[in-house]
Amino acid sequence: MDTFIWTPEYSVGVQLVDEQHQHFFTIANKLIVLAREEQPDRDALFALFGELGNYALYHLSTEESFFREFAYVDAEEHIAAHNVYREMVASRFTNAISDPNADVKKLAEEMALYSGEWLQKHILVMDKKFTVFFNTHGFN
Numbered sequence: 001m002d003t004f005i006w007t008p009e010y011s012v013g014v015q016l017v018d019e020q021h022q023h024f025f026t027i028a029n030k031l032i033v034l035a036r037e038e039q040p041d042r043d044a045l046f047a048l049f050g051e052l053g054n055y056a057l058y059h060l061s062t063e064e065s066f067f068r069e070f071a072y073v074d075a076e077e078h079i080a081a082h083n084v085y086r087e088m089v090a091s092r093f094t095n096a097i098s099d100p101n102a103d104v105k106k107l108a109e110e111m112a113l114y115s116g117e118w119l120q121k122h123i124l125v126m127d128k129k130f131t132v133f134f135n136t137h138g139f140n
């Protein structure tokens, strides 16, 4: 089962952000499991799909609010990376799943896999860069 497991290598040294990353993976995993059922409940699938999208957006906004608060030096590059994810979710998944002929199971699984894989890479490549900066502002 290729679901997402948060391990300490993903820690960014800021507890609130680590907890949000863990929750993000948890929702993605639930969606993968549900989407792989033979006949998942359609409403439950839509609900979880929406929950993942909403939580992802909430999480990105949380990070960005700290960038503003601490005047984070690499904010622009980091927000641009968040925007790539936002645009991908909107263009490839959110619009597509509202099509009445959509293959909801397939789209939901793709959305969960895309989101989890995106977050894994994003944590290691981008989020870890803010550890020292956040910590020096007393945020750990």
Ligand SMILES: [Fe+2]
Residues within 6 Å of the ligand: 063, 078, 082, 122, 126, 127
């Ligand atoms: Fe980030």
